[in-house]
Amino acid sequence: MADAALRRTVGLPTAAWLESPVPASRFILRGAAAARAAAGQGFGLPLPETACRAATDGNRAALWLGPDEQLLLAPDGEVDSIEAALARALQGHAHSLVDVSHRQVGIGIHGPHAEWLLEAQCPLPLNLRAFPVGMCTRTVFGKAEVVLWRPAEQVFRLEVWRSFATYVVELLREIERESAA
Amino acid sequence: MLLIQCPYCGPRPELEFAYAGQAHVARPADPSATTPDQWTEFLYLRNNTRGIHAERWRHVRGCARFFNALRDTTTDHFLATYRAGEPMPVLPMGQKP
Ligand SMILES: [Zn+2]
Numbered sequence: 463m464a465d466a467a468l469r470r471t472v473g474l475p476t477a478a479w480l481e482s483p484v485p486a487s488r489f490i491l492r493g494a495a496a497a498r499a500a501a502g503q504g505f506g507l508p509l510p511e512t513a514c515r516a517a518t519d520g521n522r523a524a525l526w527l528g529p530d531e532q533l534l535l536a537p538d539g540e541v542d543s544i545e546a547a548l549a550r551a552l553q554g555h556a557h558s559l560v561d562v563s564h565r566q567v568g569i570g571i572h573g574p575h576a577e578w579l580l581e582a583q584c585p586l587p588l589n590l591r592a593f594p595v596g597m598c599t600r601t602v603f604g605k606a607e608v609v610l611w612r613p614a615e616q617v618f619r620l621e622v623w624r625s626f627a628t629y630v631v632e633l634l635r636e637i638e639r640e641s642a643a
Numbered sequence: 644m645l646l647i648q649c650p651y652c653g654p655r656p657e658l659e660f661a662y663a664g665q666a667h668v669a670r671p672a673d674p675s676a677t678t679p680d681q682w683t684e685f686l687y688l689r690n691n692t693r694g695i696h697a698e699r700w701r702h703v704r705g706c707a708r709f710f711n712a713l714r715d716t717t718t719d720h721f722l723a724t725y726r727a728g729e730p731m732p733v734l735p736m737g738q739k740p
Contacts, residue, residue: 514653528705531707586655
């Protein structure tokens with residue numbers, strides 16, 4: 463947390479540590495184990511079955527959000543093709559697949575201070591032992607619900623519902639400003 | 644911050660959770676054969692335990708799943724958490740809600 467001593471020692475990111483939201487194709491998949499396995503085939507990436515872990519392959523990612531809930535991420539413009547592929551793969555499986563591409567925005571935070579900036583308003587410990595590379599989870603940041611994912615040691619990605627995005631970004635900037643004092 | 648053991652995610656901060664009332668309150672299996680008194684009991688009457696209470700919680704800002712917990716209402720100590728549908732665990736000291 464942002465105590466005075468830490469502020470002095472940590473120094474501050476002045477460079478571009480904040481990646482502006484990039485459009486993406488996003489789906490929420492709900493289904494039992496058999497449906498998830500089939501969806502993995504259709505998505506081209508076995509969905510993670512371990513709690514709070516993400517699976518990636520190239521520019522696609524699947525994030526474990528709950529025992530029967532996955533967030534699927536892919537580059538912008540692939541909604542239709544993914545939807546078609548998953549519909550084929552999931553035939554005969556009870557499931558729900560919802561396009562949430564425009565419901566939320568992805569915010570990237572990177573650099574040596576990323577972990578520290580996020581810890582200022584996130585109740586989870588984000589050190590590498592507690593929150594290793596590849597971990598993802600829904601949690602809170604300030605007063606906003608977010609999905610937090612750590613694709614690399616100094617890279618975090620926040621998936622935030624669209625109407626909370628400005629709040630989250632401004633809060634991050636405020637943490638930066640306050641710590642600079 | 645108080646940590647609560649989510650049966651799916653592991654120990655997580657209290658503020659990710661929501662309380663969801665007493666656990667193991669079963670809806671009457673045969674509604675048409677259920678008397679108004681039985682409905683009243685099902686809908687409104689709850690224990691007001693001083694001590695160990697079986698209750699539902701939801702990891703709403705996490706995996707979003709409901710689960711059950713045994714919590715001591717005098718100390719706020721969680722003795723056990725378990726998945727919905729699982730039987731109430733036997734506590735090591737034999738305590739019961
Ligand atoms: Zn959980």
